[in-house]
Amino acid sequence: MVGNVISYDKKTSARESQTFAELVKSRSKMLAPSFAEDWPNLPVVRAEGLYLYGLDGKRYMDFMSAFGVVNVGHNHPAVVAAAREQMEKQVHGSVGVTLHESVLRLAALLPEILPGHLDMFFFGNSGSEAVEGSIKLVRNVTRRPAIIAFMGGFHGRSYGATTLTASKSVYRTGLDPFVAGVYHVPYADPYHSSHPDEPEKCVEESIGSLEVALKRLIAPSQVAAIMVEPVQGEGGYVVPPKEFLVRLREICTEKDMLLIFDEVQSGFGRTGEWFAAQAFGVEPDVMTLAKGMASGFPLGAVCAHQDLMSRWEPTVHGTTFGGNPISCAASIATIETIKREGLLQKAKESGRYLLDGLKELKATNRPIGDARGLGLMTAIEFIVPGTDREPNAATAKAFLNEALSRGMLTYPCGSAGQAVRLAPPLNVTRGQIDAAMKIAGESLKTLQ
Numbered sequence: 001m002v003g004n005v006i007s008y009d010k011k012t013s014a015r016e017s018q019t020f021a022e023l024v025k026s027r028s029k030m031l032a033p034s035f036a037e038d039w040p041n042l043p044v045v046r047a048e049g050l051y052l053y054g055l056d057g058k059r060y061m062d063f064m065s066a067f068g069v070v071n072v073g074h075n076h077p078a079v080v081a082a083a084r085e086q087m088e089k090q091v092h093g094s095v096g097v098t099l100h101e102s103v104l105r106l107a108a109l110l111p112e113i114l115p116g117h118l119d120m121f122f123f124g125n126s127g128s129e130a131v132e133g134s135i136k137l138v139r140n141v142t143r144r145p146a147i148i149a150f151m152g153g154f155h156g157r158s159y160g161a162t163t164l165t166a167s168k169s170v171y172r173t174g175l176d177p178f179v180a181g182v183y184h185v186p187y188a189d190p191y192h193s194s195h196p197d198e199p200e201k202c203v204e205e206s207i208g209s210l211e212v213a214l215k216r217l218i219a220p221s222q223v224a225a226i227m228v229e230p231v232q233g234e235g236g237y238v239v240p241p242k243e244f245l246v247r248l249r250e251i252c253t254e255k256d257m258l259l260i261f262d263e264v265q266s267g268f269g270r271t272g273e274w275f276a277a278q279a280f281g282v283e284p285d286v287m288t289l290a291k292g293m294a295s296g297f298p299l300g301a302v303c304a305h306q307d308l309m310s311r312w313e314p315t316v317h318g319t320t321f322g323g324n325p326i327s328c329a330a331s332i333a334t335i336e337t338i339k340r341e342g343l344l345q346k347a348k349e350s351g352r353y354l355l356d357g358l359k360e361l362k363a364t365n366r367p368i369g370d371a372r373g374l375g376l377m378t379a380i381e382f383i384v385p386g387t388d389r390e391p392n393a394a395t396a397k398a399f400l401n402e403a404l405s406r407g408m409l410t411y412p413c414g415s416a417g418q419a420v421r422l423a424p425p426l427n428v429t430r431g432q433i434d435a436a437m438k439i440a441g442e443s444l445k446t447l448q
Ligand SMILES: Cc1ncc(COP(=O)(O)O)c(C=O)c1O
Pocket: 067, 126, 127, 128, 129, 131, 154, 155, 156, 157, 229, 233, 234, 262, 263, 264, 265, 266, 290, 291
């Protein structure tokens, strides 16, 4: 590079004729590190159901459902057929300028499965966009500046969503200044609280801090909303005591603040109910959705009741691609598939079976400090044996590598990457869970 003139490598064009394997080798010259430099960079040529078929000729169990996206499995035939049929008719339509049938059908269908009174939608393309939209909605409607979020929360990568995120400091590194008006308080995280075996005290710790913040930092009259993941995802697959969410609801109602549930990761059957809100019996005012919504076709949504949503002034927010016809058709097919195949019930049963298996592993393996979960959103947490819950990311990473070499892909979570999520598609079979537990058991043996 001379001054601000960049000299281009003429060889780049020759890459067009390279094989997939050769392209994989040159990926770091083509793809931004923040896009592609993750673990394990597994080259995949095909995906079906639970399985990924690698370029290396091996078959891998996807025990993270591509981050909770393929809840009905990869390339479910009903989803692919619906998307293909829609694609033949219309690929794109910018909602508002034109209208297409699938976005309206989806909007008519969602209230059937959503908790409470959520019946009006803004569709975008991702979780971050849904979170960003929800921030704009609550600020615009209430004309209040502040949002309260939680330590350990992950809400996405756009600026507003990154500002709300507090699961790992690296997600925020070098990005200041953030969006103003965001405050973080502790989440009710049972395993990491000072009272791991006393859920009431764990709730009190968190709610007490919130109450202090509302007295000393920011008055409730300035708070547009509290944003919370009802089960934390990237933060470590943390299931709070139900009372935590009940108290948040009460405080929001009492103090006239809105409650937003970010169900981007916990939604669409992952916890054994359509949404975690239903698993806990708590209704938010606003909900954000994405990931499992359309089985891999890009789609996200901000959901609220008409009374609230219709006060969001037109033109303040908008989208070119949001509510894409193919993604909406895929979403309808995803919802119908979950219903037709009884996947909520299956997720509950398989989740219990999987968690029992993980608890057995914990009982016999000292580096596992905790096994937890709700439905098929489960995790094990690695600690340094003999310490008081000291996170052990190195052992978690070694476990992940061993599991991958045996044909199971999972992924870390938690503040240090010390936890390992196990979140297979909702139609995973007992036989497949047994196979996963065998791989987990063998992998753990190699670590000792
Ligand atoms: C709870 C939650 N919210 C928001 C997001 C951001 O979603 P996306 O990556 O689609 O922007 C994620 C992604 O992991 C998430 O888990």
